[in-house]
Amino acid sequence: MIAINGYKKKRGETMKRNTKVSTAVIRRLPRYYRQLSELQEAGVVRISSSALGRSMGLTASQIRQDLFCFGGFGQQGYGYKVDSLKEEIGGILGIGRGHTLVVLGTGNLGRAIIKNFRFSGNGFRLLAAFDVNPAVVGTEIAGVPVYHADGLEEFFSAHRVDVGLLTVPIAAAQEMGDRLVNAGVKGIWNFTNYEITCASREVVVEAVHFSDSLLALSYMISQREGPEEELT
Amino acid sequence: MIAINGYKKKRGETMKRNTKVSTAVIRRLPRYYRQLSELQEAGVVRISSSALGRSMGLTASQIRQDLFCFGGFGQQGYGYKVDSLKEEIGGILGIGRGHTLVVLGTGNLGRAIIKNFRFSGNGFRLLAAFDVNPAVVGTEIAGVPVYHADGLEEFFSAHRVDVGLLTVPIAAAQEMGDRLVNAGVKGIWNFTNYEITCASREVVVEAVHFSDSLLALSYMISQREGPEEELT
Numbered sequence: 406m407i408a409i410n411g412y413k414k415k416r417g418e419t420m421k422r423n424t425k426v427s428t429a430v431i432r433r434l435p436r437y438y439r440q441l442s443e444l445q446e447a448g449v450v451r452i453s454s455s456a457l458g459r460s461m462g463l464t465a466s467q468i469r470q471d472l473f474c475f476g477g478f479g480q481q482g483y484g485y486k487v488d489s490l491k492e493e494i495g496g497i498l499g500i501g502r503g504h505t506l507v508v509l510g511t512g513n514l515g516r517a518i519i520k521n522f523r524f525s526g527n528g529f530r531l532l533a534a535f536d537v538n539p540a541v542v543g544t545e546i547a548g549v550p551v552y553h554a555d556g557l558e559e560f561f562s563a564h565r566v567d568v569g570l571l572t573v574p575i576a577a578a579q580e581m582g583d584r585l586v587n588a589g590v591k592g593i594w595n596f597t598n599y600e601i602t603c604a605s606r607e608v609v610v611e612a613v614h615f616s617d618s619l620l621a622l623s624y625m626i627s628q629r630e631g632p633e634e635e636l637t
Numbered sequence: 638m639i640a641i642n643g644y645k646k647k648r649g650e651t652m653k654r655n656t657k658v659s660t661a662v663i664r665r666l667p668r669y670y671r672q673l674s675e676l677q678e679a680g681v682v683r684i685s686s687s688a689l690g691r692s693m694g695l696t697a698s699q700i701r702q703d704l705f706c707f708g709g710f711g712q713q714g715y716g717y718k719v720d721s722l723k724e725e726i727g728g729i730l731g732i733g734r735g736h737t738l739v740v741l742g743t744g745n746l747g748r749a750i751i752k753n754f755r756f757s758g759n760g761f762r763l764l765a766a767f768d769v770n771p772a773v774v775g776t777e778i779a780g781v782p783v784y785h786a787d788g789l790e791e792f793f794s795a796h797r798v799d800v801g802l803l804t805v806p807i808a809a810a811q812e813m814g815d816r817l818v819n820a821g822v823k824g825i826w827n828f829t830n831y832e833i834t835c836a837s838r839e840v841v842v843e844a845v846h847f848s849d850s851l852l853a854l855s856y857m858i859s860q861r862e863g864p865e866e867e868l869t
Contacts, residue, residue, distance in 0.1 A: 432853060498855050499859030529851065622841060625824065
């Protein structure tokens with residue numbers, strides 16, 4: 406756990422690379438960031454840990470504990486300043502580092518993400534998309550150029566690309582993942598529903614599994630339905 | 638926490654509806670189910686808690702603790718039987734209850750999900766899709782009929798629909814969410830990136846936020862990059 410205290414304050418000092426924060430806290434950070442963005446847009450200047458907790462389904466003590474992991478920015482009796490807390494958390498999440506990204510695969514899902522996902526709001530610049538379909542190679546989707554997948558390595562040698570988003574068919578997932586790793590990507594955002602094996606321990610793979618979300622929903626509605634017997 | 642022990646064994650008894658299991662455990666259950674499905678496909682019959690843990694990035698004691706919440710199916714020294722553990726967890730998740738679902742919105746994302754997502758593998762039957770676009774109303778997507786959104790309530794009065802999947806534009810999200818609730822849905826699977834307000838406490842809303850996933854990835858690659866200074 407812990408120990409990114411003073412992350413921004415102690416500039417000059419080298420941060421320990423193996424700093425361990427629990428996965429659960431890491432998973433909540435983006436939710437804090439999202440919630441604080443919404444509060445900021447709604448014009449809220451300060452918020453107490455209990456009000457922030459209510460809006461996120463967490464207890465006030467949970468909130469204080471989480472945020473303490475990252476330096477404890479609250480002020481007793483005054484709550485948290487929304488804009489500075491948002492900025493601090495954004496800094497921890499790496500927003501503002503100018504991360505870049507390319508999309509591999511422009512099927513329905515790839516196209517939906519390119520058109521609708523707010524990459525810039527999450528600190529990412531979408532540089533290009535790659536596909537093998539001659540009908541889309543050479544076109545643009547929402548202003549993003551689509552290149553042939555053959556040109557992937559050449560593109561990487563000319564641009565710093567931090568993340569590759571995979572939305573290729575399952576049969577191509579491992580191969581394209583390998584090529585991303587060899588091309589020097591830092592992270593793979595995997596939407597293929599295929600668990601790719603990553604040859605490099607330096608590369609982070611983050612998978613989006615729609616089924617995990619649907620099954621959590623299934624669990625919650627099943628709980629409300631009561632025992633299986635009642636339904637049938 | 639806890640206390641679904643004997644969930645399936647004590648048939649006839651009414652299960653307590655307010656059974657509390659920590660959110661973190663609930664969120665891990667679908668991952669167990671997914672992992673066990675893959676093991677089963679790979680022909681693995683038994684697995685120890687430590688091997689299961691390794692494959693999921695969890696400790697053996699974490700695995701034992703999680704599964705104990707649901708009745709502790711393991712056998713000291715013999716590990717877990719893959720097929721029966723999968724079946725038990727599937728039962729807890731509500732797979733096998735015959736849950737049904739409709740999709741609202743057949744843009745790129747809706748279309749991608751209808752075409753590619755394995756609803757049946759998660760125990761759901763996709764009954765229909767709804768849209769307002771005259772170009773798609775009356776057609777089928779991967780065998781799923783697309784009806785006009787005006788007919789939503791009529792459809793619900795003729796079919797038991799447990800879940801509504803929202804992929805409509807943000808401007809229509811709240812209205813369509815309200816209509817789903819009024820029509821008697823048990824859960825809303827929200828892909829709109831708009832936090833809908835749910836009038837009924839009986840309805841579960843599960844949102845898929847791509848940004849939470851990208852920001853977690855951003856955090857992890859930022860950790861490996863080290864302090865911001867080194868990058869610029």
